[in-house]
Amino acid sequence: MSFDAEALQAELAEDRPPHGGPWSQLGAAVVAGAVGVAGLIGSVTLGLGRLTQPGPGLWPFVVCVVVTVLSIALALVGRHGTDTEKFxxxxxxxxxxxxxxxxxxxxxxxxxxxxxxxxxxxxxxxxxxxxxxxxxxxxxxxxxxxxxxxxxxxxxxxxxxxx
Structure with a gap:
């Protein structure tokens, strides 16, 4: 029994939903960006404190900065990806x-x-x-x-x- 990579790829492709296209990627980036910005605002209202005495909003702020930066990156370069699925x-x-x-x-x-x-x-x-x-x-x-x-x-x- 031999391994047929092309047959396996064809079989896996049948199970995948159709590609969503660049607008789906951009939509995901916008939603993630909106969540990140909302989290930034919420964490600032909680209080960031200082690095030596962090406030309750410091770590949520850091996480939301990462989410926002990654959503911007997705908006810029992710539109060319083919890994999105149609709704x-x-x-x-x-x-x-x-x-x-x-x-x-x-x-x-x-x-x-x-x-x-x-x-x-x-x-x-x-x-x-x-x-x-x-x-x-x-x-x-x-x-x-x-x-x-x-x-x-x-x-x-x-x-x-x-x-």
Missing amino acids: SRASVQTAVAVLTLLIFAAVLPLIGFEIPSLLLTFVWLRFLGKESWVSSVAISVGTVAAFYVLFVLLLQIPLPRLI
């Missing part, structure tokens, strides 16, 4: 994941981390990951229990909690 039904899955994260962030301070974490993990496993009901429930409960033990009991981090 399709599969793209909706990413939008649902982002929406559930936003809901998680909104309700976390209101009702604690236990229920939102359990629901987020369950939704991602069952509906986005297509896991079975049993494994989705078991992994979700186990994950939240492990986070509770690690962050609340062992590290004593003051997370918003149900009780």
